[in-house]
Amino acid sequence: MTSFCTNYHSPVSVEEAIELLRHYDGDARVVGGGTDLLVEMRRGLRRPVMAMIDATRIADCKIISRSDDCVLIGCGVTHTEIINNATIKKFGTCLAEGCGVIGGPQVRNVGTLAGNVAHALPAGDGTMGFLALAGEIEIAGVNGVRWIPARDSFAGPGRSVIDRHREILTRLRFRAAVIGEGSAFHRVMRPQGLCLPIISMAVSLRLDGASISAATISMGPVGPTPHIADAAMKSLVGDPPSAEKFSEAAEIALQNVTLRGSKYRATTEYRAQMIRTYLPLILARAAERAAASRHLAEGVAS
Amino acid sequence: MSRLQMTVNGQEVDINVDDSRYLSQVLRDDLRMTGTKIGCNEAECGICTVLVDGTPVVSCVYPALKANGRRIETIEGLDQHGELHPLQQAFLDHGAVQCGICTPGVIMTAKGLLDQKSAVGETVTEADIKSALKDSYCRCTGYQSIINAILQASGQNVAPYIPATQAAGQTVGQPRPNPNSLAKITGKARFTDDYNFPGMLYARTKRAGIPHGRILSINTAAARKLAGVHAVLTHADIPGRNLHGVVVADWPVLCADKVRYVGDAVAIVAADTPEIAEAALELIEVDYQVLPIVSDVIAALRPNSTLVHETHAEGNLLKHIKVRKGDLNAGFAAADVVVDQTYRTPTTEHLFLEPECSIGVPAGYNPTKFGGNCDLLAVRGERAKHDKTTIYVGSQIPYTDRDQAAAALGVPPDRVRVVATLMGGGFGGKEDIVGQIHAALLAEACKRPVKMLYTRQESLMVHPKRHATIIRIRTGATSEGKLTAVEATLYGDGGAYASLSDKVLTRATTHATGPYDVPHVNVDCFAVFTNNVPCGAFRGFGVTQSCFAVESNMDMLAEKLGLDPVEFRRMNALDVGSVTATxxxxxxxxxxxxxxxxxxxxxxxxxxxxxxxxxxxxxxxxxxxxxxxxxLGGGAPDKATAEVEVWLDRQKGPQAEVRISSAELGQGLPGVLAACVGEELGLPAEQVNVLLGDTDFCPDGGPTTASRQSYVSGNAARLAARAVAAKLAPLAAGFLGCDAATLEFIDGEIIAGEESVSVAEVLTLAEASATSTVAQYEYWAPKTEPLGSGGDxxxxxxxxxxxxxxxxxxxxxxxxxxxxxxxxxxxxxxxxxxxxxxxxxxxxxxxxxxxxxxxIQEQGExxxxxxxxxxxxxxxxxxxxxxxxxxxxxxxxxxxxxxxxxxxxxxxxxxxxxxxxxxxxxxxxxxxxxxxxxxxxxxxxxxxxxxxxxxxxxxxxxxxxxxx
Incomplete structure (x- = not known):
């Protein structure tokens, strides 16, 4: 199947995009890089649409900016642009790391973070990094504009609360890491014919004095949608970082998910073992980064 | 339709395109820039990579309108004013080009990296290359030469990796890029899908889609009525033999009574566009009585099993292959240590990066009738004529394709011509018939050229794979470490048709002791029909499978014996004087x-x-x-015929051409043949043109399989060149006043002691005396004996x-x-x-x-x-x-x-x-x-x-x- 749409539009403003969505009344589809969507259409898994609305020429959509305590990412920003961006590397390390392992370089050069989040796969690597930063997304549509936490945007595997036929994810934002905060990402793959991760995880945490004062852990695939390991996060707060504490958090995370084996991808046991192995490691890495940010700040101060 | 404005390699492009078009389609189909290749259309293989504003993207899923206003770079724009880009030069120097289908994408991806690094003044590292080319697949090179070439192109001093060899001759033994590499690095190389003919139609195939079923009815009426459809053919439309097969003709060209695997062809369609042809497939109705699926090799041989071929004398047993040597019981009685283990190997796919493509051109085709000229005329001259049914295809066995297509068309073999195009990888996977006959049938039915290009997904489903095997092997040795006996039983899943199963699994069986001197051997192999995708030739030809079992057992034995595994192998290694398992x-x-x-x-x-x-x-x-x-061995006649011609070109000096049907898969055959001919004639390899695979202009070199072409075709080329030299010798001898038998051909000169005359001079003499300077040589490889005879x-x-x-x-x-x-x-x-x-x-x-x-197959799916x-x-x-x-x-x-x-x-x-x-x-x-x-x-x-x-x-x- 080579046809994917009848009309291809490249609006240059959000207003124009929304007007087009209104015009097509549900028979349109917003596309970023299209690196997932068009492959699915080529494979016949999705039907062609009347109109494809390319979100990557909207004014300012390529911007990555930091204002106040917030890092803002436009819907046209590609994974490659995120990986190479100094602001994101510094203030949202796990996001840059997550985007860095998506697909291959050619796909990262075209695919967008907005698309990754809107696609709502249970284990999008960029999404996972973004969730650990407690990121939020801006959704614009005929009925106006709203910001919601990204974690609330997932409705099922590949299903988003964003109506991708009538709405557009215009911007993403996360609170920039402050001194004492650090984040990290890790993914386990297999080299055989499956492009989906066995497990993808991201964490961020904050140190106050010697203790962890906040933590966010995202992981997938452990269910139909990306998972936030709330109980494990809570268990970390109030104690100093330690290998024991991190291993305990991994066990708590495991107790709170129902892992499933997936055919040709991984057994339940292997998934669990990877969480046991790598969640403590990336927590430790995030803690090191948090500590290092303080040393760096102190170094600058003195 | 929308307006698309962009620059391609610095040229302004301003065209109207369908909104639903991909950049790859605009480049290849609309702009006819076929340097950019297509491997999968799923953003997986990377060979369609081009640069958009300097950034590598896969053009197969890149909407063309995304490129509006952008700057596109493709392989065709890389060399400037005849000067190769450093990447192109480095790929040549390092031999980083084999079949060439991935080369444009790999080079463009590398260019993106080099440009990006040089913009920020950074040195390119191996890690950078591995990161940037992670999704740029190459099936031929193994990547080391690509890495080295990119490092060299980035300005680092990296020499091509060439192992030491014995002293080279004039041309033989000289490291030299394959002659067709230059075309491959510049985007000029044409694979089958890169050919277009005026009036050409596009074909698709209706597949069974079920692993096993009896055909109750086929209704093509609706498909025929679809606008833009020119022909829908079924088994009833085949004028000749409705079977093909490289070893045994058991594979229907178009299934008539039953289908035996999901990829079986039931009907074929030719239409104005590939999309119409695809749509027509949906309108073909086939009713099946679904039959039980045979998917397990062991169950398949049980007496109550459903049969894949009801008329095959031995049921689902395609062949029982046996190797017997010595006295097995005595061998194991003499063993102090025995390892008995069972192994399993998977079905594997060649994944040549060029999906199969055949173009059929009808006899008497006249391009001007369709308002155009065949652009091949400029390149091939009179060889571009189509006075008979012609099939353009990248095939490993052109003459067999010709004969099989002729049989299906019901015409003598000499009424069909196969023209070999460059092949984007083969590895054994392009030996069987896939679209060749279909393209020819449709071309003759429509009296227009017809292109049958498989999608990647179709290629995965249809062509024969490497056999999955189960191998039980028992190996015995004395406590000193001498092997005494090997017993093995192999089951090989041949899939739905015979293909090359007999030959492949014979090789697995005869090599099942490994390269060791084993006095007592007993090996049985069962080649089995199932409803899985057929299996056939794949680099290694069965030996890859048995080697896994043999060499695993060898390490286990070494451990049991307390011997160093290397020493243990040395003690048993075959050497001159040893006797093989057969x-x-x-x-x-x-x-x-x-x-x-x-x-x-x-x-x-x-x-x-x-x-x-x-x-x-x-x-x-x-x-x-x-x-x-x-x-080929086993008593099969193994021969190749080559033709060599030498002439004098007024500008370029003496030129030779060697003609043989043998196939170039990217393995480097043209370079080998040019070296063999150059060595005999004393000409630089650059002056030896190689024409391969045109059955009207090249004698039969036999199948390109069994690692045979350097040996068999190499000999044919060498000896044909020697025959030409023998025609030149009397002229040279007459000129020099010496005995023709003493002449040597060295560096463009024909030499007798202190005296010499140039080849050019002798060719002038030949021309003047109307002496023929062309010769054919039919080379027969040393005779072999069948398995079981105990001979060679x-x-x-x-x-x-x-x-x-x-x-x-x-x-x-x-x-x-x-x-x-x-x-x-x-x-x-x-x-x-x-x-x-x-x-x-x-x-x-x-x-x-x-x-x-x-x-992976699940119940034949x-x-x-x-x-x-x-x-x-x-x-x-x-x-x-x-x-x-x-x-x-x-x-x-x-x-x-x-x-x-x-x-x-x-x-x-x-x-x-x-x-x-x-x-x-x-x-x-x-x-x-x-x-x-x-x-x-x-x-x-x-x-x-x-x-x-x-x-x-x-x-x-x-x-x-x-x-x-």
Whole structure:
């Protein structure tokens, strides 16, 4: 199947995009890089649409900016642009790391973070990094504009609360890491014919004095949608970082998910073992980064 | 339609395009810039990569309108004013080009990296290259030459990696880029899909879609009525024989009564566009009575099994192959130690990056009738005429294609012509008929050219694969370490049709002792029909499978015996004077011991340890050896005919052309043939043109299979050149006043002692005297004997040893191969540059066999239905390869050479699993290695892993000699 749409539009403003969505009344589809969507259409898994609305020429959509305590990412920003961006590397390390392992370089050069989040796969690597930063997304549509936490945007595997036929994810934002905060990402793959991760995880945490004062852990695939390991996060707060504490958090995370084996991808046991192995490691890495940010700040101060 | 404005290689483009068009389609179809290739149309393989505003993107899923206002760079724009880009030059110098289908994408991806790095003034590192080319697949090279070429192009001083070989001749033994590489790095090389003819139609095939069923009715009425459809053909429309098959004609061209696998062809359609043809398929109604599916080789042989071919005399048993030598009981009675183990190998896919494509052109085709000119006229002159049904195809066996197409068309073979186009990889997977006959039938039905291009997904479903096998093997040795006996039973899944199963599994059987002197041998192999996708030839031709079992047992025996595994192999290695399992006495050219010595010496360099830890990573060495016959063997007539012509070009001087139908898969045959001819005629290889695969202009070189072309076609070319030299000699002798028998042809001169005359001068004399300067030579390879006769089953064998350094992450059981030390006895290196390419590519292909590749079928339905589900090694898997060439010359091979194409991809997989065992204590009995199962074994201190990735059931217990 080579046809994917009848009309291809490249609006240059959000207003124009929304007007087009209104015009097509549900028979349109917003596309970023299209690196997932068009492959699915080529494979016949999705039907062609009347109109494809390319979100990557909207004014300012390529911007990555930091204002106040917030890092803002436009819907046209590609994974490659995120990986190479100094602001994101510094203030949202796990996001840059997550985007860095998506697909291959050619796909990262075209695919967008907005698309990754809107696609709502249970284990999008960029999404996972973004969730650990407690990121939020801006959704614009005929009925106006709203910001919601990204974690609330997932409705099922590949299903988003964003109506991708009538709405557009215009911007993403996360609170920039402050001194004492650090984040990290890790993914386990297999080299055989499956492009989906066995497990993808991201964490961020904050140190106050010697203790962890906040933590966010995202992981997938452990269910139909990306998972936030709330109980494990809570268990970390109030104690100093330690290998024991991190291993305990991994066990708590495991107790709170129902892992499933997936055919040709991984057994339940292997998934669990990877969480046991790598969640403590990336927590430790995030803690090191948090500590290092303080040393760096102190170094600058003195 | 929308307006698309962009620049392509600096040229303004302003066209109207359909909104639903991809950039790859605009480039290839609308702008007719076919330098950009298509491998998968799923953003997997990377060969369609172009630069958009300097950034590499895969053009197959890049909407054309995204390129509006952008700057596009493709391979065609890389060389400027005849000057090659440094990347192009480096790819040539390093032999980083083989079949060439991936080359444009790889080079453009690399250009993106170099441009980006030079913009910020950074040096390109190997890590950068591995990162940037992670999804730029190459199936031929093994990547080492690509990495080196990119480093060189970035301005670093990296010499091409060319192993030492014996002294070169004038042309033979000289490292030289393959002659067609220049076209491949500039985007000028044309593969079948790059050809377009005025009036051409597009064809698609209606597939069975079910593994087994009886056809009750086929209704094509609705499809025929669809606007834009020119023909819908079924079995009823075939004028001649409705069967094909390389060994046995058992495969319907179009199924009439039943379908035996999902890829079976039921109807074919030709239409104005591929989309219309596709739509027409949906309108063809086929009613089936669904039949039980035969998918298990052992159950298939039970008396109550459903039959795949009701009329086959032995039911589902395609063939029972036997090797008998000595007295097995006596052999095991003499053994102090015995290892008895069962292994399983997966079905695997060639994944040549060019999907199959055939173009049929009808007899009497006149392009002007369709308002155009055939652009081939300019290139091929009178060879571009179509006075008979012509098939353009990248095929490994052009003459067989011709004969089979003629049979189906119901015409004599000489009414069909096959013109070989460049082939984007073959590896054995382009020996069987796929679209050739269909394209010809449709072309004649429509009286227009018809292009039958397979999608990647169709290619995965249709063409024959490498046989899955179950191998039980029992190996006995004395306490001193001498092998006494081998007993083995193999089951090979041949799938739905015979294809080359008989030959492939015979090779698996005859090589099932490994390259060892074993006095008592008993091997049985059952080739079985199932409703799985047919299996046929694949580089290694059965030996890859049995080598895995043999070499795993050898390491287990060495451990039981307390012997060094290298020493144990040396003690038993075949050598001159040894007797093979089939009773053949090796009289020459058996360099296995030298291969073992070279690898062992390098492996045991400074601070050698078999295994060590670095943090959570464990490293270990593993070793395996292999051997592979050259040529068809087993009594099959093995010959090739070449034609060589020499003439004087007023500008360029003496020119030669060698013509033979043998196929270039990217392995470097043109360079080898040019060297053989140049050596005999004293001409530089650059002055020898090579014309391959045109059945009207090239004599038959036989099938390109069994690692035979360097030997057989090489000899034919060499001897045809010698025949031409013999025609020139009397003229030269007359001129010099000497005896013609004493003349030597060196550096463009014909020399007798102190006297000489130039070849050019002699050609002038020939012209003046109307002396023919063209000759054919029909070369017959040394006679072989059938299996069971105890005679020479093969006229030569290649030998090799490989040591691999594996890295195992003990936390995840992820396995990586970091280094391979290899030594290959090739008889004589005819072109060390392209030879090294064969070795490196073969090794990496076999790494894929061990670690990544499994074509999975579930009850006859391929789960592996898209490229995303079949991973071959990417550049990140590419190890450092240290390669030694061993040259135990053969007496009869051209300049001492024997075959090498398959040899390197045989022992790597057991070397890897032997390393895994040494690292973890876990013996892997099925491929490809599953990290999930391996980790479980490591964590539970288990000693073996039985399930590979993709396996669901344990390896069945099989009885020696089978159940029958």
């Amino acid at each position: 009773g053949q006495i090796l009289r020459e050219s058996a360099g296995l011991n030298e291969c073992i010595d070279k690898v062992d010496f390098d492996m045991r360099g400074q601070n050698f340890r078999w295994t060590w830890d670095e943090g959570h990573l464990r490293y270990a060495w593993g070793l395996a050896v292999g051997y592979k016959n050259t040529g 089953m093969h006229f030569a064998f290649g030998f090799c040893a490989q040591a691999v350094l594996c890295e195992i992450d003990m936390r995840t059981a992820e396995v990586n191969v970091r280094q391979v030390i290899a030594a290959h006895d090739v008889g004589r290196a005819l072109n060390p540059l392209t030879l090294e390419g064969q070795i490196e590519g073969g090794i990496v292909m076999c790494i894929g066999y061990a670690l990544t590749e499994h074509y 391929p789960w592996t239905n898209v490229m995303a589900r079949y991973k071959t090694p990417s550049i990140v898997h590419a190890p450092k390869i240290i390669s030694h060439i061993v040259e135990h010359n053969t007496a009869d091979g051209p300049f001492g050479a024997k075959g090498v194409g398959e040899l390197p991809s045989i022992p790597t997989s057991p070397a890897i699993t032997n390393a895994i065992y040494r690292a973890t204590g876990v013996r892997v009995r099925s491929l490809p290695v599953d990290q999930d199962e391996l980790l479980k074994a490591i964590r539970t201190s288990a000693t073996e892993v039985e399930l590979a990735w993709g396996d669901r059931d344990p390896i069945p217990t099989i009885k020696f000699g089978g159940e029958r």
